[in-house]
Amino acid sequence: MPTILVLATTADGAVDDISLQALTFGRRLATGGPVHALVVAGEPGAEGTPAEATAAGFGAYGAAQVHLARHPAFETFAPDAVAAVLADLAGRVAADAVVGPGTEAGNTVLARAAARDGQPFAANCIAATLGSPAQVTRQRWGGTLQEEAALHGDRAYVSVAPHAVAAEALDGSSAAVDAFTPDIADADLVVRVVDRVAAAASGISLAEAKVVVSGGRGVGSTDGFKPIEELASLLGAAVGCSRAVTISGWRSHVDQVGQTGTKIAPNLYIAAGISGATQHMAGAKGAKKILAINKDAEAPIMSAADYAVIGDLHQIVPAISAEIRRARGA
């Protein structure tokens, strides 16, 4: 039976759900074999550092042994240091696979650990089976395409695409927590966060908005977004856009929805003047309902949307705002 090591990350000292998903994925990969987890933490009591209880919490999701690496260097993110501890632990427990969350932090640490260990790494997997070679199914193009691949190595490094599996607790299981202080070489501390600068608070966050109103190339200009903003404000919605808009300089990249922009998951997504390219829709997959406003009844977005209005958005969007005001009696 295979031995699995899972990299668990924490957010502000708490277990993050993506790591629990990775742990669930790792447990299934283990098919009954031992599951280890690595949690890194700063000095006990330091702000944002997970406690032993947090580490033990991973036990409920199937880690039999949690390794809690405590080191002052871990008070801020130091990806090479985490990777060094991960690769070293993988050797010590003779892991057949090292699994982690398919987040920016998870992917960069796993890539670094795989490189140190001289092993291949498959990012953003949705399925895997071990063997020689191991088999993986992974996401490409933001999930609009899947790749089936063989992983030829002595140890499989895989990250798990967010929401590929749901985190599932196991009844009555708990983990032994082994706290230790790793040796960290200075060279592995060259890359670390040395400062945090605060950002100006902005309006409704695109990623968390319940309603998003987006405009695409069809909006035509920076000013063309005024009616979109007006509709968004009536609905308490965030404003989004396509890449055609950001590369034209009409809006900032923080508003971009898609593969290389923000992934959104609103109850309703209103997309005006957007054709529905796969890379745009890769960011809108999480939307429960989609309303497309487009002058082209054959646009690709029509086969992703639930509702559509056909015609010129410059007339339709203000008409919807006016109708909302009328319905509200204002």
Added chain:
Amino acid sequence: MKVLVCIKSVPAVAGRITLTPDARAIDTKHLGFAIGPHEECAVEEAVRLIEAHGGEAVVLTLGPSTALEQLRDALALGVARAIHLVTDGQEWDPESTTAAIVEAIRADEAASGPFDLVLVGNEAGDSADYQVGVRIGRALGRPVVTAIKGLSVADGRARCEQEASGGRDVFELPLPAVVGVLEGINLPRFPSVPGRLRAKSKPVEASEPARPAQRLELQRLVVPQGAAKQAVVLGHGPDAAPAVVEVLSNLGVL
């Protein structure tokens, strides 16, 4: 300073993706090619660094002969010269891609001095392996940061910013270093007509590295079956507004 930017040519898919009969690649019969958005920003960042500090920007790709077009695009924006590692069109896995790029970097550095910075995209537009930059850094013994949305260079150090909840995390790396760039770090310029003309006569050094055994071996691509929907048309033009508001009301978002 001397800056290298690594780009990958990817099919410019828009609507539904069609695969080749062996399902190992996207069918590009009716498609053009492009470089990924992160890499477009990496090229822009390289050009800005050279404009600010002087020196030379070099662009590199490992890809088929058609990728020359994407190299010319970068040359049109102000990159001085290109390195083309020509393939037969088969994909290379991240480890073999890294090995070929690292060999080319070593050769170029032996001939014309070290690169202060190697810029890569955070992840390739098509394969999204999230590792080539990290592996280049490891192989060359240079520090690497990924997911970077702010970059400045002074006194032999690179200040790199990464988005974090409520702000930005700052890394400070000694040069030479490798930086993985995210789209949004800048707004790339469009090439000018004179820029396009100049690009035609800029040097492109081509070679054909051998493709080693693949350890992340692509076997098959699959287009996931999304629930194929057909939108309910609520109406045409502004007259559809009442029907839209009724839907909004039923969805509870009013």
